[in-house]
Amino acid sequence: MKGLKKILGLTLAAMMTISLVGCSSGGDKGDKTEVADKLQQIKDAGVLKVGTSAEYSPYEFHKVVDGEDKIVGFDDFMVQEMAKDMGVKVEYTDMDFDGLLGALQADKVDIVLAGMTPDETRKKSVDFSEIYYTNSNVCIVSKGKEDSIKNSNDLKKLKVGVQKGTTQADYVTGDLGITDATQLKKMPDLMMDLQNGKIDVIVTGKAVAEINVKNYKNIAIGNSTVGDEVAETAAAAIKRSDDKLDNSAFLKSVNDTIARLDKEGKTDKYMQQALELAK
Numbered sequence: 001m002k003g004l005k006k007i008l009g010l011t012l013a014a015m016m017t018i019s020l021v022g023c024s025s026g027g028d029k030g031d032k033t034e035v036a037d038k039l040q041q042i043k044d045a046g047v048l049k050v051g052t053s054a055e056y057s058p059y060e061f062h063k064v065v066d067g068e069d070k071i072v073g074f075d076d077f078m079v080q081e082m083a084k085d086m087g088v089k090v091e092y093t094d095m096d097f098d099g100l101l102g103a104l105q106a107d108k109v110d111i112v113l114a115g116m117t118p119d120e121t122r123k124k125s126v127d128f129s130e131i132y133y134t135n136s137n138v139c140i141v142s143k144g145k146e147d148s149i150k151n152s153n154d155l156k157k158l159k160v161g162v163q164k165g166t167t168q169a170d171y172v173t174g175d176l177g178i179t180d181a182t183q184l185k186k187m188p189d190l191m192m193d194l195q196n197g198k199i200d201v202i203v204t205g206k207a208v209a210e211i212n213v214k215n216y217k218n219i220a221i222g223n224s225t226v227g228d229e230v231a232e233t234a235a236a237a238i239k240r241s242d243d244k245l246d247n248s249a250f251l252k253s254v255n256d257t258i259a260r261l262d263k264e265g266k267t268d269k270y271m272q273q274a275l276e277l278a279k
C-alpha cells in the first residue's frame with residue numbers, strides 16, 4: 001500500500017512536471033505566433049489604408065477626374081507604386097493634417113503620406129520610411145511685397161500664417177517665438193487670409209508655394225531665405241512595431257519602392273506631373 005502510494009505520488013509529480021514544461025514551451029510558441037506581420041495583414045486585406053490631408057497641392061489635393069472626385073498629387077503617385085509593389089489597392093482616409101499620426105496610432109490607417117517631415121518629435125512615436133523628397137521652405141507674400149522680409153526679425157514684425165501641427169508652425173512659433181501666429185488647419189484657408197489681408201505672410205514648402213502663387217491672384221514668393229534653415233522633407237509614417245505587430249517587412253517594402261522610383265528617375269517625374277495636375 002505504502003509502495004503504491006509512493007509510485008502514484010511520483011507519477012503524479014512527473015505528470016505535473018511534464019505538463020508544466022509542456023505549458024511553458026507551448027506558451028512561448030503561442031506568443032511568437034501572436035506577433036502579426038503587418039505586410040501580410042495588408043496583403044490579406046488586399047488594401048493599403050492611406051491617411052492623408054488632401055489640401056496640400058501639389059503633394060495631395062482633390063481633383064475631379066472623369067466626373068469623379070479623386071485624391072491626386074505627388075504623394076498619390078508615390079503611394080500607388082508602393083501599393084502596386086505589395087499587390088494591393090489604395091484606400092484613402094482624408095483628414096486634418098494634425099490628426100494623421102493619431103489615426104495611425106489608432107490603426108485607422110496603415111500608412112501616412114502627406115508631405116510629412118520626419119522631425120525628431122514625430123520620430124519618437126512612429127517609424128518613418130527613407131525621405132523620398134526634399135524641398136526648402138519659403139515665404140508667400142502679397143504681390144509687390146516680395147522684398148518685405150530680409151531676415152527673421154522682419155518676419156517677427158508681420159502677421160504670420162502657418163498650417164496647424166506642421167514643422168512650419170513649430171519653426172515660426174517655437175524657433176522664432178512668434179506665438180501669436182495664425183494657425184489654420186487647411187492650406188487654402190491660409191491663402192484666402194493672405195489674399196484678404198488678414199495675414200501678411202505664409203511660411204510653407206517651396207513646391208506648395210509655387211503652385212499656390214499660380215492658382216491664387218495677387219500673391220508671390222518673397223525674396224527671402226527665411227524658413228530655409230528647416231528643410232521641407234517628406235517621408236511615409238507607419239506605426240512602430242510592438243509585441244503584437246511586426247512592421248519590418250512592411251517598412252522594407254515601402255523603402256524598396258522609394259529606392260526603385262528614385263533609381264528609375266520617377267520621383268522627380270512624379271513631382272513634375274503633380275505640378276501639372278495642380279494647375
Ligand code: ARG
Pocket residue numbers: 052053054055056059060097114115116117118163165166167168232233
Ligand atoms: N512638411 C510639413 C510637416 O510635416 C508640412 C506638411 C503638410 N502636409 C499636408 N498634407 N498639409 O509638418
